[in-house]
Each structure stands twice: as structure tokens, then as C-alpha cells.
Amino acid sequence: MSQFWKPGAEKPRLLDDEEGGVVFLSSSLSSASSIGYGYASIEKQRQRLPVYKYRTAILYLVETHATTIIVGETGSGKTTQIPQYLKEAGWADGGRVIACTQPRRLAVQAVASRVAEEMGVKVGEEVGYTIRFEDFTNKVRHLSSYLSIFGVIIFVMHAGISSLAVQDLTAIKFLTDGVLLREMMDDPLLTKYSVIMVDEAHERSISTDILLGLLKKIQRCRSDLRLIISSATIEAKSMSAFFHARKGRRGLEGVELVPRLEPAILSVEGRGFNVQIHYVEEPVSDYVQAAVSTVLLIHDKEPPGDILVFLTGQDDIDATIQLLTEEARTSKKNSSGLIILPLYSGLSRAEQEQVFSPTPRGKRKVVISTNIAETSLTLEGIVYVVDSGFSKQRFYNPISDIENLVVAPISKASARQRAGRAGRVRPGKCYRWLYTEEYFVKEIPAEGIPEMQRSNLVSCVIQLKALGIDNILGFDWPASPPPEAMIRALEVLYSLGVLDDDAKLTSPTGFQVAEIPLSIWVSGRGAQKELDEAKLRFAAAEGDHVTFLNIYKGFLQSCKSSHWCHKNFINYHAMKKVIEIREQLRRIAQRIGIVMKSCESDMQVVRKAVTAGFFANACYSEAYSQSGMYKTVRGSQEVYIHPSSVLFRVNPKWVIYHSLVSTDRQYMRNVISIDPSWLLEVAPHFYQQHRLNPIH
Numbered sequence: 041m042s043q044f045w046k047p048g049a050e051k052p053r054l055l056d057d058e059e060g061g062v063v064f065l066s067s068s069l070s071s072a073s074s075i076g077y078g079y080a081s082i083e084k085q086r087q088r089l090p091v092y093k094y095r096t097a098i099l100y101l102v103e104t105h106a107t108t109i110i111v112g113e114t115g116s117g118k119t120t121q122i123p124q125y126l127k128e129a130g131w132a133d134g135g136r137v138i139a140c141t142q143p144r145r146l147a148v149q150a151v152a153s154r155v156a157e158e159m160g161v162k163v164g165e166e167v168g169y170t171i172r173f174e175d176f177t178n179k180v181r182h183l184s185s186y187l188s189i190f191g192v193i194i195f196v197m198h199a200g201i202s203s204l205a206v207q208d209l210t211a212i213k214f215l216t217d218g219v220l221l222r223e224m225m226d227d228p229l230l231t232k233y234s235v236i237m238v239d240e241a242h243e244r245s246i247s248t249d250i251l252l253g254l255l256k257k258i259q260r261c262r263s264d265l266r267l268i269i270s271s272a273t274i275e276a277k278s279m280s281a282f283f284h285a286r287k288g289r290r291g292l293e294g295v296e297l298v299p300r301l302e303p304a305i306l307s308v309e310g311r312g313f314n315v316q317i318h319y320v321e322e323p324v325s326d327y328v329q330a331a332v333s334t335v336l337l338i339h340d341k342e343p344p345g346d347i348l349v350f351l352t353g354q355d356d357i358d359a360t361i362q363l364l365t366e367e368a369r370t371s372k373k374n375s376s377g378l379i380i381l382p383l384y385s386g387l388s389r390a391e392q393e394q395v396f397s398p399t400p401r402g403k404r405k406v407v408i409s410t411n412i413a414e415t416s417l418t419l420e421g422i423v424y425v426v427d428s429g430f431s432k433q434r435f436y437n438p439i440s441d442i443e444n445l446v447v448a449p450i451s452k453a454s455a456r457q458r459a460g461r462a463g464r465v466r467p468g469k470c471y472r473w474l475y476t477e478e479y480f481v482k483e484i485p486a487e488g489i490p491e492m493q494r495s496n497l498v499s500c501v502i503q504l505k506a507l508g509i510d511n512i513l514g515f516d517w518p519a520s521p522p523p524e525a526m527i528r529a530l531e532v533l534y535s536l537g538v539l540d541d542d543a544k545l546t547s548p549t550g551f552q553v554a555e556i557p558l559s560i561w562v563s564g565r566g567a568q569k570e571l572d573e574a575k576l577r578f579a580a581a582e583g584d585h586v587t588f589l590n591i592y593k594g595f596l597q598s599c600k601s602s603h604w605c606h607k608n609f610i611n612y613h614a615m616k617k618v619i620e621i622r623e624q625l626r627r628i629a630q631r632i633g634i635v636m637k638s639c640e641s642d643m644q645v646v647r648k649a650v651t652a653g654f655f656a657n658a659c660y661s662e663a664y665s666q667s668g669m670y671k672t673v674r675g676s677q678e679v680y681i682h683p684s685s686v687l688f689r690v691n692p693k694w695v696i697y698h699s700l701v702s703t704d705r706q707y708m709r710n711v712i713s714i715d716p717s718w719l720l721e722v723a724p725h726f727y728q729q730h731r732l733n734p735i736h
């Protein structure tokens with residue numbers, strides 16, 4: 041086993057002018073070890089962060105450059121400090137807002153709370169956040185709705201306070217990049233924002249990439265807007281090249297523009313606390329078992345401190361928790377005193393928030409998480425990180441039109457982010473215990489493939505179309521998506537009636553679809569296991585979607601009882617979330633003029649509705665096939681019904697699936713039986729075009 045974390049070995053540095061950046065600073069920081077830990081006032085803690093020494097530099101670069109790229113180690117203070125510096129320097133004066141985007145909802149909430157705490161304000165006042173279905177910012181709309189509630193009496197006072205109503209009272213707003221994109225539908229130039237900081241830009245989610253492309257466009261119209269692109273692990277030069285390359289700049293050469301269009305690159309040197317990296321000597325075959333053994337070893341041998349384990353998804357997490365709990369029961373020595381907590385996006389807010397609660401004295405918290413905790417989060421007690429080296433990633437094949445969620449190795453950038461969850465408030469250790477150092481160095485790529493280049497682009501195309509970007513193939517992307525995937529997406533949207541013959545959004549369907557904040561390809565995440573178990577009790581011959589509907593109806597009939605959920609192995613918090621999201625969707629549907637009508641008990645309507653949304657995922661089983669094998673109508677791929685489906689072993693002739701998972705075979709999840717004649721009815725363009733033989 042080797043140990044290393046050479047502070048400074050991989051440190052980013054300030055690039056010089058020839059490399060496309062700006063020479064500005066040469067100072068270096070005190071080493072990490074000089075930063076003590078223990079109690080310090082919040083102000084002192086802020087001043088000890090590496091980024092503090094760069095405060096003036098950052099403000100100067102933001103003032104003078106349209107785009108500033110900031111690279112600094114995990115925990116150096118980018119996310120929590122830079123928005124505050126900007127506010128202190130006046131960038132939120134006059135009702136303007138400083139935005140900071142994050143790829144994940146949990147990080148948005150956590151960072152907003154921390155910054156509010158540092159500023160001594162409540163979340164939702166000067167510091168706010170917005171994520172899908174949740175807006176904690178202080179602005180006009182809240183005042184107006186308050187006014188409407190109290191009607192006439194308050195209306196009299198309205199004139200008196202209307203000057204307040206035009207001001208956005210939130211100065212610093214954290215939000216997901218997806219939410220910022222949605223805001224562009226109402227305000228294409230994002231006029232209320234003075235500075236937009238795209239944080240964790242290395243993640244390159246589809247939303248981040250669309251956002252970067254659109255922000256570059258907005259910069260042409262708004263010389264007052266400033267962008268900050270930040271990350272610990274971003275390839276700064278290529279990001280700079282993207283923002284620097286502009287079409288139609290002829291005639292501007294030699295002209296000194298303020299702000300300068302050429303991006304500035306700033307490297308924040310120094311890190312919070314040391315993190316030692318440990319590797320395993322021999323590769324392991326079972327990373328769940330290896331994770332369990334590593335946790336027990338740390339618990340046995342290492343001093344106090346909480347443990348954060350990175351695994352790939354709910355299945356792995358459940359298996360690990362089961363093994364650890366088993367261990368706690370049988371071997372008192374090893375695992376007593378462990379508080380084991382899962383963390384993944386399908387959990388309720390309350391369940392997720394448990395990971396932030398302080399660890400009782402004499403106990404050790406073990407948080408077992410997906411990559412939801414990979415960036416931006418500070419979990420105070422974490423000293424040890426155990427990294428499986430894998431995550432679940434989407435891979436889309438535009439030729440077969442199949443999108444798989446597969447367990448794949450993470451990038452070096454991700455591994456550094458994971459290690460960076462330790463060492464934030466005291467020194468830490470990271471156990472890349474599940475893969476060898478040689479494997480890490482030689483096999484793991486420096487960066488991941490942008491999501492845009494490995495995903496189905498249906499939602500992405502709808503969003504761009506709704507924002508008036510008609511020439512999607514000519515859009516200025518940070519990394520171009522494969523043309524086949526774009527063409528596939530256009531084709532599907534045309535067949536769905538979302539796009540017209542000129543590839544423009546149809547009215548009203550296309551615009552309505554664009555307004556709904558769920559993609560038409562709804563993900564089935566959340567409480568999957570419990571729902572699988574309950575399915576037997578609620579199983580419907582038509583398939584999984586109708587089964588879910590039965591569960592939903594049962595929940596309502598029980599008066600939304602948690603006891604009922606417990607009895608039926610259903611996740612109560614997930615059901616509450618279902619109710620919440622349904623209510624949000626109902627409101628949106630009302631606002632955009634969709635007439636709602638109950639289907640009563642006619643399940644054919646439900647099945648047809650699913651067919652209308654997912655017709656491209658139709659499959660059939662051949663009459664002679666005994667093996668449970670299906671073929672996709674498009675592409676003739678072999679697929680099978682997942683054992684968790686109520687239709688497993690029932691094998692109706694024609695089905696539509698919601699998503700595919702790849703293990704030893706391609707399995708269809710969330711499957712519903714259909715009548716093939718509906719395919720021609722709901723998607724005639726699509727099926728005529730593909731001349732489907734099996735439909736007669």
C-alpha cells in the first residue's frame with residue numbers, strides 16, 4: 041500500500057498571458073498544516089480559507105473580465121466565499137442578484153444554509169435558494185400572493201409598499217443549473233443577475249453544457265453580466281478557449297474592450313487540510329464486500345471521525361447497509377457504535393438531512409452515498425472517505441435508441457472530488473481501497489465524458505427550442521453532441537407532435553411540454569425497492585404503471601397514513617413526495633391551459649397515455665419464444681422483462697418499457713402491456729417512417 045497526497049503536486053497554478061489568461065498574482069499561501077483546527081469564530085474560519093488571500097484578485101478579475109475561470113482545491117472556499125465577496129463589493133446593489141449554480145439539489149440547499157449562517161441571516165432572506173418545486177428566495181411574488189390572500193384590506197396598503205415589490209430582496213441565490221435554464225424561459229437575458237457563477241463546472245451535466253452555451257450567447261447582449269466558472273478539477277484552458285472563440289468578431293482586433301472578452305484564469309493555491317490517500321494492493325472483485333470490510337477496519341483501527349462511503353446506487357447502498365447491520369448484530373467488537381445512514385436522491389428530505397446531524401459522542405457515523413455527495417458538500421464530522429471508484433452512468437446508443445444506466449469507473453476528477461469530502465474541517469484519509477494505484481494512474485481517465493455526449497437528447501432539444509434556439513445543430517456547445525443523437529431526438533419529438541414540419545415547437549402541445557419540469561422520460565427513481573415489494577399486493581395485470589396507480593389510490597384511501605405505508609412496505613416519504621409533485625404538476629397544467637379529466641377506472645386510457653409518451657420503447661415477444669426474450673420494435677435488440685416487474689414471467693405479447701438496465705442482459709423496467717394498434721394511432725409518423733413489420 042502506498043500513501044500519498046503531496047500537497048502542491050497537482051496544484052493548479054496561475055496561467056500566464058501566453059496561455060490565454062491573465063498574469064495577476066504570484067503570492068503563495070501558507071501551507072495547509074499551518075491552518076489550525078478547533079473552535080474559531082465564523083469570521084476567523086472564513087479568513088483562514090485559501091481563497092481569502094485571493095479576494096482582491098477575484099474582485100479585480102471579475103470587474104475587468106466578462107468571464108473568470110477559477111480553479112482551486114476542494115474545500116478552498118470557492119462556493120461559500122466568492123458569492124459573499126461579490127456581495128460585499130456591491131454586485132448585489134440596486135436589487136441585482138448574484139447567482140451560484142450547482143449540479144445537485146442537495147448541494148444547493150446545504151451551501152445556501154452555510155452561507156446564510158456565515159452572514160448571520162435566515163435562508164430565504166438575503167441568501168436564498170431555488171430547486172425544482174422549491175423556491176426559498178425573498179421576492180415580489182411572495183408579497184403579491186400575501187396581498188391576494190388578504191384581499192381588499194391589504195390592497196389599500198399595496199400602493200404604499202409597491203416600491204418594495206419591484207426589488208429582489210435576495211442578494212445571493214443558489215440554484216441548480218436546470219432551474220436557471222428554466223428561468224430563461226421567462227427572462228431570456230437573465231437580467232436580474234449581475235454575476236452568475238457556474239460552480240462544479242467539471243461535472244458537465246447536460247444542463248451545465250446548455251447553460252454554458254446560452255450564457256456565452258447572453259454575454260453578447262449584456263456587457264454588464266459577469267460569469268465565473270469554478271471547480272477544483274476543471275480543464276481551465278479548454279473552458280477558456282470555448283468562451284474566447286466568438287463568431288463575428290471581425291473589426292474588433294486591437295480594440296481594448298472593457299470588460300475583456302478573453303477569459304481570465306485564476307488558480308487558487310492551497311488546500312484546507314491534508315488528505316492522505318491509501319490504495320489497495322490487489323484489485324477486488326466485490327466492491328460492496330470490500331467497502332464493508334474497509335469501514336469495519338477503519339472503525340477498529342482508526343481514531344474517531346465519521347466515514348463517507350461512495351457506492352453506485354440504491355441497490356449497492358442497501359446491500360452494504362444490510363451487511364454492516366448484520367455485522368453489528370453478530371460481531372459486537374467490530375461494529376458497535378456505528379450509526380449507518382444512506383444518502384441518495386430518492387430519499388425524502390428528512391432522511392437526507394440526517395447526514396448533517398451531529399454525531400453523538402462515542403459514536404461513529406457512516407454515510408453510504410451515491411455521487412450525490414461528491415461535490416460541494418461539507419459533512420462536518422467526515423474524516424474518512426471510502427471510494428468504490430464506480431458510479432452509475434448513462435450511456436446512449438443513438439443507433440439502437442437504447443439508453444443504459446451502467447456501472448462504470450469514475451474519472452480522476454471525480455475521485456479527487458470524492459477525496460475532497462475529507463479534509464474540510466480537519467485532516468482526513470481517503471481509501472481508494474477498492475482499486476489499485478496503478479489502475480488509478482493508468483486506467484482511469486482524467487475527466488469524464490460530458491453527459492451531452494452519452495445521453496438521449498429529447499429533453500435537451502425541447503428546452504433549447506423553448507428558448508428560441510432553432511438551429512440546434514449549429515448551437516455553440518462546449519462539447520458537441522453526436523449528430524445521430526440530435527437527429528434521433530428531433531425525430532422522436534416530431535412523432536410526438538411536439539415539433540412541427542419546420543422543427544419548431546408546436547402550439548400548444550410543444551410549448552406545454554416545455555413548461556413541464558419533468559422530462560417526458562420520467563425517471564423511476566425513489567423508493568424502488570419498497571415499491572417492488574408492495575407491487576405483489578397491488579399488482580395489476582396491465583403492468584407496473586397501473587400497479588403504481590393502485591398504490592397511489594391505496595395511499596389516498598388510507599388518508600395518507602404512514603402506518604398504512606409501513607404495513608405495505610411502502611416508503612411514506614416517497615409517497616408524500618409523489619403527492620407534492622402531483623400537486624405541482626396539476627398547478628402547472630392548469631396554468632398552461634391543459635384541461636384535466638379523470639379516467640375513472642378506465643385503465644385503457646392510462647395505458648394509451650403511456651403509449652403516447654413512450655411509443656419509441658415498444659417491444660414484442662415472438663410467438664415461438666419461450667425464453668422471455670423480447671425484441672425492440674426499433675432496432676430489434678434483445679431485451680427481457682426485469683424480475684422486479686409485475687409482468688415478469690407473465691410475458692404479454694406487446695409491451696412498452698420505461699427504462700432499460702444493463703447487467704448480464706438488457707432488462708426492461710416499469711413495463712406495461714399494450715395493444716399494438718395503439719402505436720399507429722398515437723405515433724403514425726414514427727411508425728410509418730419505420731415501416732414496422734410486426735404490426736399488421
Ligand SMILES: Nc1ncnc2c1ncn2[C@@H]1O[C@H](COP(=O)(O)OP(=O)(O)OP(=O)(O)O)[C@@H](O)[C@H]1O
Pocket residue numbers: 089112113114115116117118119120121154271272312415416417418420460463464465
Ligand atoms: N456546513 C459547514 N460546516 C462547517 N464548515 C463548513 C461548512 N461548509 C463549508 N465549511 C468550511 O468552508 C470550507 C470551504 O467550503 P466551500 O464549499 O466554499 O469550498 P469549495 O472550494 O467550494 O469546495 P468544493 O470544490 O469541494 O465545493 C470547507 O472546507 C469547510 O472548512
